[in-house]
Every structure is written in C-alpha cells, then in structure tokens.
Amino acid sequence: MSGNTSAALFAGGQADSSALRESAQARPSRRMHRLASMLLALTMLAGLSVATAQKAQAAGTLTNISWAVSDNQAAATAVDYGFSFTTATSGIIKTMTFTISGGTLAGTPAIVTNYGISAGTVGLAANVITYTVTTPVTIPAGIPIFLELSGLTNPAAGSYTEAIVTKLASTATIDSGTSPAVVIAASNTAKTIVVAESLVFTLDTAAFTFNMDPSLPALAEQSHVSNITVLTNANSGYSLTVADNATGLECTCTGNPAIPDVSSAMATAVAFPGAPVSAAGYNVTGTGVGDAGFVVNAHFAGSKYAGYTNAGDVVVTSSTPTGATANTIAITDETAIDYASSAGSYTDTITYTVTPNYS
Amino acid sequence: MQRRMASIAIGLVATVVWPIGVLAATPSPAHKAPRSIGVSVPPDPVQVAPGQTATIPIRVVNPGSTPVDVRIVGQGVNLLDNGLVQFTGAPDPVWSPHTVFPAPYLTVPAGGYITPTIAVTVPLGERPDLYYIGFVVTPRPAGSGVLVINQVGDFVTIDIPGPRVRKLGGLLTISGVTLGPIQIGDELAGQVLVRNIGPSAVLFYGENDVTAAPFGNAPDQIRFPTSLLPIARSRVVAVSAQPGFPIAIVTMNVTLTYPGLTEASTQQLVLTNSTLVVSPWALAVVIALLAGLLVWRVYRAVRRQTAPAGRPGTKGTSAARK
Numbered sequence: 001m002s003g004n005t006s007a008a009l010f011a012g013g014q015a016d017s018s019a020l021r022e023s024a025q026a027r028p029s030r031r032m033h034r035l036a037s038m039l040l041a042l043t044m045l046a047g048l049s050v051a052t053a054q055k056a057q058a059a060g061t062l063t064n065i066s067w068a069v070s071d072n073q074a075a076a077t078a079v080d081y082g083f084s085f086t087t088a089t090s091g092i093i094k095t096m097t098f099t100i101s102g103g104t105l106a107g108t109p110a111i112v113t114n115y116g117i118s119a120g121t122v123g124l125a126a127n128v129i130t131y132t133v134t135t136p137v138t139i140p141a142g143i144p145i146f147l148e149l150s151g152l153t154n155p156a157a158g159s160y161t162e163a164i165v166t167k168l169a170s171t172a173t174i175d176s177g178t179s180p181a182v183v184i185a186a187s188n189t190a191k192t193i194v195v196a197e198s199l200v201f202t203l204d205t206a207a208f209t210f211n212m213d214p215s216l217p218a219l220a221e222q223s224h225v226s227n228i229t230v231l232t233n234a235n236s237g238y239s240l241t242v243a244d245n246a247t248g249l250e251c252t253c254t255g256n257p258a259i260p261d262v263s264s265a266m267a268t269a270v271a272f273p274g275a276p277v278s279a280a281g282y283n284v285t286g287t288g289v290g291d292a293g294f295v296v297n298a299h300f301a302g303s304k305y306a307g308y309t310n311a312g313d314v315v316v317t318s319s320t321p322t323g324a325t326a327n328t329i330a331i332t333d334e335t336a337i338d339y340a341s342s343a344g345s346y347t348d349t350i351t352y353t354v355t356p357n358y359s
Numbered sequence: 360m361q362r363r364m365a366s367i368a369i370g371l372v373a374t375v376v377w378p379i380g381v382l383a384a385t386p387s388p389a390h391k392a393p394r395s396i397g398v399s400v401p402p403d404p405v406q407v408a409p410g411q412t413a414t415i416p417i418r419v420v421n422p423g424s425t426p427v428d429v430r431i432v433g434q435g436v437n438l439l440d441n442g443l444v445q446f447t448g449a450p451d452p453v454w455s456p457h458t459v460f461p462a463p464y465l466t467v468p469a470g471g472y473i474t475p476t477i478a479v480t481v482p483l484g485e486r487p488d489l490y491y492i493g494f495v496v497t498p499r500p501a502g503s504g505v506l507v508i509n510q511v512g513d514f515v516t517i518d519i520p521g522p523r524v525r526k527l528g529g530l531l532t533i534s535g536v537t538l539g540p541i542q543i544g545d546e547l548a549g550q551v552l553v554r555n556i557g558p559s560a561v562l563f564y565g566e567n568d569v570t571a572a573p574f575g576n577a578p579d580q581i582r583f584p585t586s587l588l589p590i591a592r593s594r595v596v597a598v599s600a601q602p603g604f605p606i607a608i609v610t611m612n613v614t615l616t617y618p619g620l621t622e623a624s625t626q627q628l629v630l631t632n633s634t635l636v637v638s639p640w641a642l643a644v645v646i647a648l649l650a651g652l653l654v655w656r657v658y659r660a661v662r663r664q665t666a667p668a669g670r671p672g673t674k675g676t677s678a679a680r681k
Contacts, residue, residue, distance in 0.1 A: 110622030113564050115582050119616055119627035134626070142577035150622070200397035200422055203509035207502025226507055231397075235584070236442035249505070311448075319442075333505070348505050353495065355512040357442035358587050 060088030062177030064144070067162045074157040074186045080112060081129075083179070084146040085164060087139055091174035093117060094136045096147070098129040099163040103155025103184070105129070116145035124152075136169065157186045199232040201354040202326075214339045220275035221336040228286075228352060229326040230318075235359035237293050237319045240329065242282065243312030244350050249280050249335070253344030259335060261307020266297060266315065269304035276338035281305035282350075284315045286329035293319030294327055305334055308350065319357070395423040396467070398496050398511045404489055404518035412480040415515045419475065419496055421467035428499040430463030431475060436493025436514045438589040446493060446512050454492055457482060464499055479517055487521030489560035489587070516587075522620040526557030527588070531598070531613055531630035541635045543642060547600040547609045551630060554593035561588045563617040569600035571607045578612070605641035609634055 062085040070080035083098060096117070109122045109129060120133040131147060139145075162179040205226040213219040232238050250258040262281030263270050273279060283305050288294025297315050299306060306313065316329055333350070397420035407413040421427045433455050435447035451458075461475040479492055497510040533549040535542055555561050564585045568578040579600070588594055602609045610633040619626045 108623070111618070111625050112622075113585065114616060114625055115564075115566050116580055118614070119619075119625040121619075121624040123623070134624075140577050144580055194402065196399035196418065197402050198397060198399040198418075198420075199511060199513070200395060200420065201509050201511050202393055202395035202423070203507065204393045205507045206394060206500070207504050207506045209504030228509070239443060314443075317443075345504075347503075349500065349508060350505060351508045351510060353446070353510050353512050355444045355446065357444055358438055358514075359442055359584075 059173045060141070060175045062086065062088055062164055062166070062175045065164060065177045065179045067179035067182055069154070069182055069184075070192065071154070071190045072182065072184050072188055073190050074154055074184050076154045076190075077107065078150065079107075079152045079154055080148060080150045081109075081152050082146070082148045083162065083164065084144065085177060087141055087143045087145065087166065088175045090138060090140045091166070092136045092168060093139050093166045093174060094133055094169040095167045095171075096131040096133075096145075097163075097165045097167070098131075099165075100127060100155065101161045101163065101178075103158055103160055105155060106153035108151045109149040110151045112148040112150050114145075114147050116143050117147065122149060139166075154184050157184055159183050195233070197232075197234050197356060199230070199234060199238060199354060199356045200326075201352075202229045203227070203352060208333070210335055212335070212337050214276065214337050214341065217275050220338065221334070223332050223334045226331045226333065226350075226352075228329040228331065230329070230354055231322050231324075231326045232318075232356050233321045234356035235321060236357035237291075237317065237321065238354055238356045239314050239318075240316040241312040241353045241355070242284075242308065242315050242331065242350065243310055243353070244308035244348050246310040247348075248308065249346050249348040251342055251344040251346045253342055255342070257342045257344075259337065259341060259346055261309075262305045262334075263307045265309050266299050266306040266313035269299040269306040271303060272305045272334050273336070275336045277336050278338050278341045280333070280335040281307050282334065283332045284329065285332075286316055286327060288318060288322065288327040289325045290323040291318055291320055291325075291327055293317075294322075295319075296329075308348070312351075312353070317357075393423060394425075394427060394498055394509060395421060396427055396429060396496060396498055396509065396511055397422060397472075398513050400513050400515050404516040406518045406520050407479060407481045409481045409485050409519060410483045412478055413517060414476045414478050415492075415517075416474050416476050417494075417513075417515065418472050419465070419467050420472040421469060424469050426469050427467050428464040429467060429496050430465070430499070431460045431477075432463075432495050432497065433458055433460050434493045434495050434512070436491050436512075438491060438587075438592060440593050441595060442586075444493075444512070444514070446495065451493060454479070454490065458492055460494060477515060479515075481517070481519055485519055487519045487523045487559070489562075489589070490517050490519065491515075491589075492517065523559040524557050524620065525559050525561045525617055525626075526555070527561055527563060527615055527617055527628050528554045528556040529613075529615055529628050529630050531611065531632050533632060533634055537634075540633075541637060543637055543639055545602075545638055547602065547611065547632075547634055547636050549598050549611065549632065551596045551598055551613050551615070552593055553588060553596060553615060553628075555588040555590055558590065560590055561617045562586070563588060563615050565596075565613065565615040567598045567600070568612040568614070570610045570612070571600075571603045572610075574604045574607065583615075602636040602638075605638040607636055609636045 065085040068082040105127055109124050111122050118133045118135055118137055120131050122131050159181045161181050165176040166174040168174060208224045210222040248258045250256050259278050259280045262279040283303060284296050284300045286296050295317050399418040405413050405415050419429055433450055435449055435451040437445040439445055457480045459478040465473055465475060467473050491514045493514040495510050495512045500506045500508055530552045531549060535544050535548050562585050565583040567581040570578045583596055598611060598613060600609045600611050613630040615628040616625050
C-alpha cells in the first residue's frame with residue numbers, strides 16, 4: 001500500500017505515462033521504502049535489546065528462596081544450613097552473603113555442596129556468612145543455586161530470616177532476597193532421619209548332599225538349585241561373588257581324590273558335558289525386577305557352567321539399588337561322576353558373598 | 360493263596376522300587392532352610408583423630424524366622440573403579456592390628472537385629488584421609504555334605520580430619536553416531552570419566568549445565584550426587600543433553616566440584632563440549648528436500664531438452680501467434 005503511494009508521489013505529474021512505465025519507476029522507490037522499514041525495525045529491535053539489557057543490569061529479586069537447618073535447637077552445634085534460590089539477573093557473581101535477622105551465628109562453616117555457583121570459599125564474620133567465588137563467571141538469570149554449609153552453631157531461640165545478596169566483584173548488588181522464617185527454639189523436638197546403607201542377603205540352602213551312583217545316568221549326574229534374594233539401597237548396587245574351598249570338591253577317602261571343575265574359572269565356562277564324566281560346576285540365572293543395573297555375567301549365557309575357584313568370581317552385579325523388589329538369583333550346582341570317581345564322601349564349602357558397591 | 364502271595368510280593372517290590380524312582384527323579388538336598396542376614400553401616404565417614412579410638416556401630420539383621428549365629432571377621436578391602444568392592448580374603452595388614460571386632464559367634468534373633476561395634480584406634484602420625492575398614496559377616500555353617508554359606512561383605516569409612524591435597528582429572532566424551540562435530544540423534548549423550556589423580560580420597564559432586572542454540576532458555580542444570588573416589592580410582596558418570604530443536608548446537612558444561620585443602624573451600628574441574636545435534640527426522644526431511652529438488656531440476660532439464668522449438672511462452676511462439 002505504502003509502496004503504491006510512494007510510486008504515485010514519485011510519478012508526480014506524469015499521469016499520462018503508461019502503467020508499465022509507472023510500475024518500472026515505482027520499483028526502486030519500493031525497494032528504498034522496504035530498506036527504510038527494515039532499518040527502522042532493526043533500530044527498534046536494537047533499542048529494545050538495549051532497554052532489556054539495561055533492565056537486566058538493574059538489581060533484581062531472588063526467587064524460590066529457601067533456608068533449611070538440619071537441627072533447629074537453640075545453640076545447637078555442627079548444624080548444616082542449606083540455602084537455595086534462583087537468580088533473577090544475569091551477572092558475574094563474586095560473592096554471596098547470608099545475613100541472619102537478629103541473633104548471633106557462630107561456628108566454622110564448611111562447604112558441603114555448591115550447585116549452580118562456581119567453587120569458592122566460605123567464612124563467617126560479623127554475623128554474616130560470605131561465600132566467595134574463586135573464579136567468577138557469568139551466571140545467567142533463572143539459574144537455581146544451592147549451597148549447603150556445615151559446622152554452624154544456631155543462635156538463641158527465636159524466629160529468623162536470612163537476607164541473601166549476590167554481588168559483583170565491585171560489591172554492587174546483582175540480586176537480593178529474604179528467606180522465609182525459620183524458628184530456632186529450645187522447646188522444639190528436632191527430627192532427623194538417617195537411613196543406613198543396608199543390604200539383606202537370603203539363601204534357601206545351608207547344605208546339600210547328592211547320593212550318586214555311576215551305574216545309572218539319573219544317579220550319575222545330579223543338580224541342586226540354591227535360590228538367592230538380595231535387597232539393597234546402596235546407590236551403586238552390589239556384587240555377588242561365588243567361591244569354594246581351595247581343595248575343591250574333595251573326598252575324605254584315601255588319597256583325597258577330587259571331582260574336577262568343569263572349567264578353570266567363570267571366564268572359561270562351558271556347556272556341561274554330562275555323564276559319564278567326572279566334573280562339577282555351576283550356572284547362574286537371575287532377574288532384577290525394577291533394578292535397571294542388574295546383570296548376570298555373560299559367561300553363563302546359553303546354559304554354560306563354570307568351575308568353582310577359591311579366589312572367587314563375580315557372577316552378578318548391579319549398579320543401582322534393587323528397589324523394593326528383591327533380585328532373585330538361582331545358582332545351579334551340577335555334579336557328574338563316572339567309574340573313575342573313587343567311592344567315598346566328597347565335601348566342599350561354597351561361599352556366596354554379597355558386597356554393596358560404594359558410591 | 361497263591362494270588363495273595365503274589366499280590367504281597369508285588370506290593371513289596373513296589374515299596375522297594377518306588378523310593379529309588381523318587382531318588383532318581385529328585386536326587387537331592389539334605390538341608391534346605393532359608394537363611395537371611397542383613398548388614399547396615401553408617402552412611403557417612405566417621406571422624407577419628409590420630410591417637411583416638413572410634414567405636415563404630417554396625418547393624419546385623421535377621422529377617423528370617425529362625426535365629427542365625429554369625430561371626431564378624433576383618434578382611435582387607437580394595438575399592439576398585441566405578442564403585443566395585445573386592446575383598447582380599449585376608450586380614451588388612453595396615454588396620455587389623457588397630458581394629459577390634461566382636462568375638463564369634465553372635466546370635467541374631469529371628470526377625471530381629473543386633474548392633475555390634477567395631478573399635479578402630481587410629482595410629483599417631485596417620486595422615487589425614489579416608490580409610491576403609493573391611494569385614495565379612497558369615498553365618499555359622501550348618502548341615503553336612505556340600506556346605507553353602509551366604510555371607511555379606513561390607514566396610515566402614517573413617518575420616519582422619521585435617522587439610523589434604525585433593526585433585527581430580529576428567530575427560531568428557533560423546534557417544535553415539537557422530538560425523539565429526541555433528542551428532543545424529545535426538546539427544547547428545549556422553550560420559551565423563553573422573554579420575555582421582557591426587558594423594559587423597561575425594562568426595563565429589565557436580566552438575567551438567569546444558570545450553571542449546573539457536574533456541575534455548577536458561578541452562579538446564581542436572582546435578583550429580585556426592586560420590587567417593589579413592590586414590591587412583593576412576594568413575595564413569597553418564598551425561599546427556601536435550602537439544603530442544605531438531606537441529607541445534609548443544610553445549611554441555613560439566614562441573615565437578617570437590618573440597619580444597621580444607622572443607623571451607625571448594626575447587627572444580629570444568630569440562631565442556633559443543634556439538635551440532637541433528638535429529639534423524641530433520642536429516643530425513645533435509646535429504647527428502649534435496650532429493651525433491653534434484654528430481655525437479657532433472658525434470659526441468661529433461662523438459663527443456665525435449666520441448667519443441669516453438670513451444671508456448673517463448674519469444675518465437677509469441678511471434679508465431681501474432
């Protein structure tokens with residue numbers, strides 16, 4: 001529309017010119033106007049950006065502020081204080097101060113965790129906790145910051161708030177805010193729950209005996225399944241190791257002959273050969289419902305059997321807590337004999353060890 | 360009479376043979392009784408100064424329906440990479456002379472627990488660091504034949520307080536289908552290998568701050584909880600980032616934070632990676648568009664070549680029409 005108008009003005013008194021010529025003359029004018037419009041829009045956009053930037057530089061108000069204490073008893077020592085808030089303004093935070101309303105803070109604070117803010121140091125002076133960032137960087141607006149400090153001593157009974165201020169290196173304020181009140185009292189009962197790292201290991205078998213006879217296949221090869229359940233809340237899960245005596249499945253008879261292992265270790269697990277043969281070994285299967293990190297060692301896949309070792313082999317691992325449903329593991333002991341196996345009682349001690357992983 | 364004798368004989372034979380049949384079908388165990396034991400240890404390191412003795416309680420639980428006798432034996436423990444724990448099978452040469460475990464056997468009542476203690480005396484001059492006291496809780500073997508034992512291995516951590524040098528090294532790598540700096544996928548996935556390269560154990564935590572360009576708001580902050588990293592051990596932490604747009608430059612800024620010389624200060628290790636993430640769908644659309652363009656151009660070229668000299672719309676045609 002404006003292009004048409006411009007074209008008309010540009011044409012002036014040449015009303016008798018043909019429409020084609022008029023249009024050809026109007027084209028450069030339209031381009032210039034478009035260019036002018038774009039420049040105007042860009043200028044306005046730039047102005048808006050500058051205004052926004054200036055607004056961002058002004059001190060803002062921290063949001064989502066919270067202050068939590070691990071013990072709200074008056075004058076309690078070794079208390080952890082946790083502060084969390086969200087930045088309102090982008091800025092290079094050099095220091096953060098936490099000033100308690102009224103009362104007197106004491107203790108030697110130490111940093112337990114600092115999320116959302118770079119590494120730094122903490123100190124308490126004149127009732128103000130100051131966290132100083134070692135190498136400040138720009139923290140954009142909307143970043144959640146969490147700082148947990150230990151080693152503080154509560155003030156006397158009363159209701160307190162914490163004034164939180166984030167500052168530039170020039171000590172100019174970036175953002176500030178005040179936490180909701182926390183009641184420090186002598187008459188309150190502090191409730192603390194410490195959940196221990198726990199692991200429960202259940203086995204349905206204490207001992208087993210095979211009455212074997214090489215004359216009949218059904219009696220020459222026998223198996224027993226030991227069922228295991230494991231429950232743990234260890235963050236990094238657990239490991240299950242299988243081991244046996246150094247002497248293996250050994251006879252108390254003359255010469256102490258032993259039934260050999262089907263393989264030298266888990267890594268060389270094989271399909272069980274079957275009678276007539278003299279061999280012993282085990283296979284592992286299991287399920288970890290709700291435990292994403294549950295894994296049975298791949299050497300047992302395809303019904304492979306491994307020989308026991310005295311050093312032990314890690315047959316099952318879990319890299320996550322089991323959750324409320326126990327992991328179930330079945331360990332099948334398979335033993336076969338032939339006429340080369342001396343008559344007598346063979347004994348061994350198989351040890352399953354479950355160890356929580358550290359986190 | 361003969362029939363009765365025959366029936367009795369058949370009955371006797373059946374009585375003798377039947378158990379054999381059962382034996383052949385289920386050749387099995389003499390002792391089968393579920394046995395449960397549980398062990399709990401303090402979740403945090405116990406602070407003990409050199410020359411002092413710490414009495415550390417552990418809890419041995421018996422969720423089963425019959426009492427269980429257990430013994431608690433100290434064993435050397437190796438903390439391996441990625442949180443794995445390995446027992447040496449022998450007493451800890453460093454700590455066994457300074458550690459007292461409860462005398463065997465302790466009876467844990469059915470459905471109950473006991474709280475034995477482990478006494479650890481820290482030798483004078485021991486330098487500030489974290490130390491691990493390993494032990495194994497073993498039920499008393501029962502039955503005959505092949506004995507099966509379910510034991511639980513665990514350890515308690517002691518912290519000798521004081522300033523110490525801590526140092527971590529790290530490497531951020533990107534996994535998945537990559538074409539140089541471009542990753543094909545719906546997210547940027549990778550892993551951080553963190554290694555303790557200092558002379559002391561480190562408890563570290565961290566965060567992965569994710570930004571995306573050209574479309575993205577404030578960084579997305581994904582926090583890692585505190586993890587233990589013994590000396591010369593490493594741990595792999597999985598990280599990922601969502602681009603928020605089918606084609607975006609995604610930047611992961613992984614910060615690993617850990618105490619400085621003392622707990623009053625922290626230090627950090629920052630690992631950064633910027634990758635152009637292209638969604639397979641976006642790639643498919645681009646390929647389809649390019650293919651379409653190519654087909655169109657070929658079609659146009661073919662039409663130009665096959666069109667008659669005086670086709671409509673050309674100068675010649677206009678002249679012809681005139």
